[in-house]
């Protein structure tokens with residue numbers, strides 16, 4: 001972590017739980033900066049980082065097997081407050097001489113916690129005797145370690161929460177970070193504020209100045225190159241860099257002809273005029289469409305686009321002089337999902353990124369100011385920097401653009417049909433205040449024809465599919481339950497206004513088994 005961002009922090013040791021990221025988010029929501037580190041991180045490192053407290057996450061292994069994950073036992077013998085969640089609790093119990101019993105059966109889902117008096121529960125309403133909590137475990141603590149007090153039990157786990165106030169060590173079998181646990185956030189707040197002594201004043205916007213300062217000290221008076229896509233991450237990086245180094249920032253925007261209606265113009269307006277950036281626009285529609293001609297295999301299409309993008313970017317870069325750094329909009333989840341946390345190695349570049357593959361080609365050192373931030377925090381910083389709301393709240397748009405939404409071969413006229421349909425969909429979502437209620441919405445062009453009748457005339461034309469997904473992490477998603485009348489309105493408008501379309505369908509598949517994009 002870069003210096004100056006925050007003096008108070010909570011370290012989360014990752015034992016492989018699917019909820020580790022969620023713990024980090026919840027701690028930040030409680031106003032304390034948090035960072036995820038590998039489970040074996042040494043106490044020395046934790047002290048160097050000036051951590052106010054540590055949370056040991058859950059994990060899929062059993063503490064009773066050889067696969068039990070290593071940690072520095074000195075941490076639990078230190079004076080640093082530690083909260084163990086699930087596997088973290090079991091590790092703690094074992095360390096202090098308690099007994100953890102293994103079972104083949106996992107307890108998964110809602111459970112009721114009988115709450116006893118405990119310091120870590122002091123933030124709960126005094127009337128709370130039964131608390132609905134979320135459980136996901138096989139093993140459980142069956143004998144309390146010496147000196148620990150049981151402060152909660154459930155039907156399945158007689159010891160579902162314990163504490164040792166003197167040692168500042170706490171353990172929960174349930175998951176306070178999951179929203180299904182009632183008042184879970186209050187419990188985490190008590191840990192970070194009352195037990196770890198944090199003030200809880202951290203806010204994403206507080207770190208804007210230090211992010212700018214960090215860029216200045218990394219870059220000095222050298223020039224930085226940034227590929228911008230019009231998405232929120234690269235726009236926020238552009239705004240930060242522009243504040244930090246002004247004219248020494250050079251941007252490249254590649255119009256690959258696979259963008260939505262009016263998108264290139266909008267980027268010009270917002271970023272060029274609004275932020276006064278040096279943007280080098282590359283109108284490369286013809287080249288992309290030429291390279292894509294005749295190809296209908298989804299993976300090959302993606303590869304062609306990736307390669308063409310790199311070629312264009314490099315050609316544009318050659319026109320610029322004295323570039324010393326390449327900037328990227330990598331955010332914290334990209335770092336966590338890459339090898340960064342799990343084995344402590346330097347992180348790889350995100351594979352989905354729009355400029356994926358560029359850094360190794362350009363052999364330039366990277367400037368990545370957003371690597372410590374979650375998406376919602378990036379948005380808050382964007383707002384602080386004065387970026388327009390619609391840009392900050394934009395749905396994600398894939399690097400290969402409309403190519404993965406135009407099934408089969410890409411042709412200009414197909415893209416035009418898709419653009420027109422997508423525009424109507426977005427216009428109606430916005431005018432019905434639905435855009436911000438769904439996580440991602442778009443139209444898809446299907447290269448099949450079906451019969452329709454418009455007025456008195458028979459129409460034999462293409463099909464447009466509409467997709468609206470609800471998701472928090474884009475790893476799983478459900479189709480948004482859009483109102484039927486609203487869907488009828490969309491269908492009528494699309495078929496009436498676009499003569500090349502005779503039918504509109506709504507995609508109701510969940511992810512998994514489907515994916516969000518169609519290709």
Ligand code: XMP
Pocket residue numbers: 352353354396397398399400440474511514515516517518
């Ligand atoms: P899928 O289709 O895998 O999409 O369920 C999950 C999320 O990732 C986006 N996506 C991409 N983003 N380059 C990107 O920058 C890509 O190649 C790419 N493919 C999918 C997709 O829009 C959704 O938000």
